[in-house]
Amino acid sequence: MARPPRFDTSKLLDAAVRLAAESGPSGVTMSAVAAAVGAPSGSLYHRFTGRTALLAEVWLRTVEGFQEGYFEALESSDDPRTGGRAAARHIVAWSRAHPAEAALLLYGAGEFGREDWSDAHLLRAEEGNIRVRAAVAALAGALGVHGRAGLDRVTLAVIDLPLSVVRRHLRGGIPLPEYAEDLAEQCTDALLAGG
Template sequence: MPRPARYTVDVLLDAAAELLAAEGPAAVTMSAVARSTGAPSGSVYHRFPTRAALCGELWVRTEERFQEELLEALSGDGDPQNRCVAGALRNMQWCRENPVEAHVLLAGPDQLDMGEWPDTVAGRRKRLQRKLRKVLAEIAGDHGRIDGRVDGRVAAAVMDVPAAIVRRHLRARQSIPAAADDIVADCARALICPN
């Protein structure tokens, strides 16, 4: 029976996320991941041929985890305003529960060499983005669309406002206070007024 791999993809990606949260995207290097896990550099290169491949997998894994919970909240019953409030609050909750991964999301894919990701990783990200845009467009409905695209209010309510508040606290190395939820909910309600 073969021995289980000691340095799994998840172990290496967890280390990359910790490096990013502590020191920023530039700290995510192949050698830094190897050092922080104690893995031989060959183990890292075996799983990720380049830094861009490592960063792409880190981003997509984080986005998949985040989006799974977000889409669940957005898919609930209720009018668009209530769904947006639920999504914004789930965004805050997820970031509060996963501060290291929240740093990855706040860094953004451009800071993680997105232009150099392997095609398979880039394709996974595109599918995630299409899925999210579809749900946001459904919430916005026809009155919230301009030239077939969401006008931005739903995205601002669910994504942008929570990200701004999370960013301020995480960059200051503070926990996200519970009072921030009221601010996010009020902003979502104001952005998505019932017709």
């Protein structure tokens, strides 16, 4: 029976997340990740074809991990406003529980080399984006909101506004206040209730 690898992909990606949170995408290099876990560089090249593939995996794993809980929260109730409020709370709670990943997501996919990603990585990213757009559109429809302005308001309520509650604190290196989830939920609910 083969011995399990000493440096598995998950550990390597965890180290890359920490490096990205500390130094931004430029801090995520093959040699830096290898050094962070005490692995030979070959361990990384065995799993990733190069830095571009590593950056894509770091970004996509983080986004997909976040989105899993986000969609669960958004679809947690038959009442669309309840689901919207839960999604807003999820953004803040997930960021509190995963500060390194949340700091990483302050950057955009472009800063993680998106223009050079493989077709497979680009497809994963686009599938996630499509799913987000569809979920927000479904929420808007369930709320009886139509048109571009209405969709923009729902997007602001369940994505942009809760992210803004988190962003200021993450950028400043300040812990999220204990009431941050409540604040995001209240603001989201006010937007979802209006017009």
